Amino acid sequence: MAYRKNAAQFDALGDGARREILEKLRAGPRAVGEIAAGMTISRPAVSQHLKVLKESGLVAETRAGTRHYFSVAPEGIGELRAYLDGLWGDALIAFARHVAQEQEP
Amino acid sequence: MTAKTAGVAAFQVPPVEKSILVPCDPARAFQAFTAEIAAWWPLKTHSVGQDRAQTVCIEPRVGGRVFETADDGSTCDWGRILAWSPPSGFSMTWHPGRTPGTEQVVELSFISEAGGTRVRLVHRGWEALGEKAQPTRDSYDNGWDAVFVQRFGAYLQRG
Numbered sequence: 001m002a003y004r005k006n007a008a009q010f011d012a013l014g015d016g017a018r019r020e021i022l023e024k025l026r027a028g029p030r031a032v033g034e035i036a037a038g039m040t041i042s043r044p045a046v047s048q049h050l051k052v053l054k055e056s057g058l059v060a061e062t063r064a065g066t067r068h069y070f071s072v073a074p075e076g077i078g079e080l081r082a083y084l085d086g087l088w089g090d091a092l093i094a095f096a097r098h099v100a101q102e103q104e105p
Numbered sequence: 106m107t108a109k110t111a112g113v114a115a116f117q118v119p120p121v122e123k124s125i126l127v128p129c130d131p132a133r134a135f136q137a138f139t140a141e142i143a144a145w146w147p148l149k150t151h152s153v154g155q156d157r158a159q160t161v162c163i164e165p166r167v168g169g170r171v172f173e174t175a176d177d178g179s180t181c182d183w184g185r186i187l188a189w190s191p192p193s194g195f196s197m198t199w200h201p202g203r204t205p206g207t208e209q210v211v212e213l214s215f216i217s218e219a220g221g222t223r224v225r226l227v228h229r230g231w232e233a234l235g236e237k238a239q240p241t242r243d244s245y246d247n248g249w250d251a252v253f254v255q256r257f258g259a260y261l262q263r264g
Contacts, residue, residue: 007203013230014207084121084228090147092125092226098145099127099137 006083009076012056017041018049022072025059029069124225131215134222135192138213139163148173153181153202163197165189171197184208199228 012018017039024035036046050070053059057076062069127134137145143160152158154175161173161183169186183201187210188194194214200207209230216223 010200010203010207010209014204081119081121085123087151088121088123088226088228090151092123092224094145094147095138095224096125096127098141099129099134 006080008056009058009080012053012058015049015052017045018053021046021049021053022058025070025072029062029071031067031069035070120230121228122226124223126218126221126223128221130192131217131222132192134215134224135194138215138224139165139191139195153183165191173201184211 013022020039021035024030032043032047032050035050036043039046041049050059050061054061054070057079058073059070059076060073062071127137129137140163142163146152146161148158148161149155152161152173154173157175157177158173159176162171164170164186167186167189169189171183171185172180173183174180181202182205184198187196187198192215194212196210196212198205198208199211200209209228212227212229214225216225
């Protein structure tokens with residue numbers, strides 16, 4: 001299922017609250033409480049969104065003692081871009097081949 | 106801090122941009138890309154149904170569906186046409202195998218240049234779309250259409 005390979009990442013980014021969380025994490029690793037501060041959704045909801053982001057590979061969780069920190073996982077974002085790059089590269093090459101074929105005598 | 110309001114849709118994956126030169130005029134390139142997409146799209150590797158996917162279709166109008174049809178006749182939407190300006194370009198939402206709330210935008214432009222037509226593709230993220238875009242879809246379409254025509258209108262084929 002080529003189209004579904006990265007579905008978890010697309011789905012993760014398809015939610016406004018999760019994009020807001022990612023935006024906060026761009027500044028650096030944050031604990032759940034810091035992420036939830038200033039957001040309109042509850043802390044359990046933030047935790048749930050973090051779980052989805054983590055499962056999609058877009059966010060990583062690290063532990064320092066008893067504290068848990070969340071940060072953007074650049075490899076996850078990179079995978080998503082690489083996937084789109086490959087998809088459209090394949091498509092445009094196939095398209096050019098189709099156009100070129102009919103130009104031949 | 107305005108991050109609470111401004112940051113809601115701020116996170117985005119940088120756009121993917123691609124271009125390729127084909128040896129024909131923009132009108133032919135546009136026709137080949139859209140009306141003949143079933144003849145060249147690599148369905149086996151790039152579809153929801155994979156081996157079961159039979160064909161793919163772009164309905165040639167704003168609001169038209171972009172969808173694949175499986176061997177049992179069932180269809181699966183990939184997206185919708187947002188702007189349709191042959192032969193200079195078109196754009197569509199993109200969410201194959203996913204729900205419309207997770208869509209992105211794909212823009213195609215067909216620009217005449219020495220040796221043929223430059224076909225340029227930009228796949229954007231979620232900066233202008235998302236679950237909140239649905240109620241304002243009509244105004245969004247109009248706004249986007251204007252931008253699209255402005256941006257690519259100058260590149261209409263030079264005969």
